[in-house]
Structure formats: structure tokens, C-alpha cells
Amino acid sequence: MTAGGCDLVTVPARQGLEAVDILRRGAADAVGPVLHDDGGGTLGFVVPPGTAAAWDLPGSTCTRAEGQGPAAPEPPVEGSAWLVPPEEADPATDPVVLRRALGEAARLIEAADNCR
Secondary structure: OOOOEEEEEEEEHHHHHHHHHHHHHHOOOOOOOEEEEOOOOEEEEEEOOOHHHOOOOOOOEEEEEEOOOOOOOOOOOOOEEEEEOHHHOOOOOOHHHHHHHHHHHHHHHHHHHHOO
16 A cells, blocks of 8 residues: 555445444454544545546445555544544455445345335
């Protein structure tokens, strides 16, 4: 991971929290740093640079986050804070693994919403 920035997959907070749980159940080291915005509406998963060029998962965005990089104590995106800080995580979440976790999270949320 370069020190000059990272890519960031942003999803709604509910789906992101489910995905963090799924990733942690799969393997202790499966999740990289995760950001949450000040309003708590979204989560951002740090992924390897270059991920944004091919990211196409509906309901999410992947952008280049310029800044100090994910290993810095300050989050790379202004107005955010660490949910999973870099010192407690891998350098980045594998985008293939994240895509699967986000898909599973969306299915779990849909099933839960349909049971109401």
C-alpha cells in the first residue's frame, strides 16, 4: 500500500456493519481499516489502490482517497473516523472478499426486512 492514498469502497452503514461482521467471522485478518462518516450514514472500506478502476457493485462506490494513506493515525477522508483502525487490521480489505461479504450482507438485510 502506498503512503500517498488508497481506494475506498463506500456503502450504507447497515450493509457495511453486516459486512464487517461477515469478514471477521470468515477470518480474523480478512478486514482492513474501515471508516465511518461523522453522520454515521456510511462506512468506507480501505481497499488496494487501483480497485476503483474496476469496481462496479451496485449500491456502493469506490473512489481514490487522496491523503496520508491508511496507515496514518488520521483517516484519509476528511469528516470520518476509524471504525476498524489501521493498527487493528490488515493494510486493506481484499476487493474480491469484500464484494462477497457485501453481497451476503445485502441478502441478509433483505431477508430480515421481508420478515417484518
